[in-house]
Amino acid sequence: MHRFHHRREAFAARAFGFPGGGFRGYRPRRGERVFDQGDLRFVILKLIAESPRHGYEIIKAIEEKVGGAYSPSPGVIYPTLTLLEELGYVTVESADGGKKLYRITEAGEAALEEKKAVIDAIFRRMDDIQACFEGPSPRIARAMQNLVASVRLRMRAGPLDPKQLDALTDAIDEAARKVEKV
Numbered sequence: 001m002h003r004f005h006h007r008r009e010a011f012a013a014r015a016f017g018f019p020g021g022g023f024r025g026y027r028p029r030r031g032e033r034v035f036d037q038g039d040l041r042f043v044i045l046k047l048i049a050e051s052p053r054h055g056y057e058i059i060k061a062i063e064e065k066v067g068g069a070y071s072p073s074p075g076v077i078y079p080t081l082t083l084l085e086e087l088g089y090v091t092v093e094s095a096d097g098g099k100k101l102y103r104i105t106e107a108g109e110a111a112l113e114e115k116k117a118v119i120d121a122i123f124r125r126m127d128d129i130q131a132c133f134e135g136p137s138p139r140i141a142r143a144m145q146n147l148v149a150s151v152r153l154r155m156r157a158g159p160l161d162p163k164q165l166d167a168l169t170d171a172i173d174e175a176a177r178k179v180e181k182v
């Protein structure tokens with residue numbers, strides 16, 4: 001069900017310098033990272049420099065920058081944001097609903113300028129990964145695969161009575177109508 005996403009993660013790991021023979025046979029090992037140590041801090045800082053962001057927006061921006069090949073967890077993003085705040089690179093403001101909005105400081109801008117070559121190289125690698133995965137959004141592809149897998153599993157579970165068959169086809173038709181309206 002998640003094979004498509006797994007292949008993207010495998011490519012992302014390989015593209016960022018990790019071992020593995022490509023898509024086939026690659027299994028991420030416990031503890032492997034997509035970014036080198038310290039890279040993620042600068043990726044986050046650059047994204048905040050582009051525009052103030054919430055933690056969740058940063059996660060989504062990174063996922064988009066690598067074409068869905070990697071999506072950092074909140075357990076990685078929020079401690080890094082705390083570190084950036086402690087270093088004086090970002091400030092935190094309260095926003096709607098108690099969310100925190102992160103803004104870059106002058107010290108953060110200076111750090112970006114100081115590490116410009118390194119940061120540019122990181123973002124080029126991210127662009128290269130994204131270019132390899134042009135086409136439908138990885139989230140759309142994952143959702144489509146999940147739907148197909150769910151229908152297959154249900155069909156293998158045994159015959160459907162007429163009421164169940166109507167409910168299943170109505171659900172699929174309703175999803176199609178919603179997609180057409182987007």
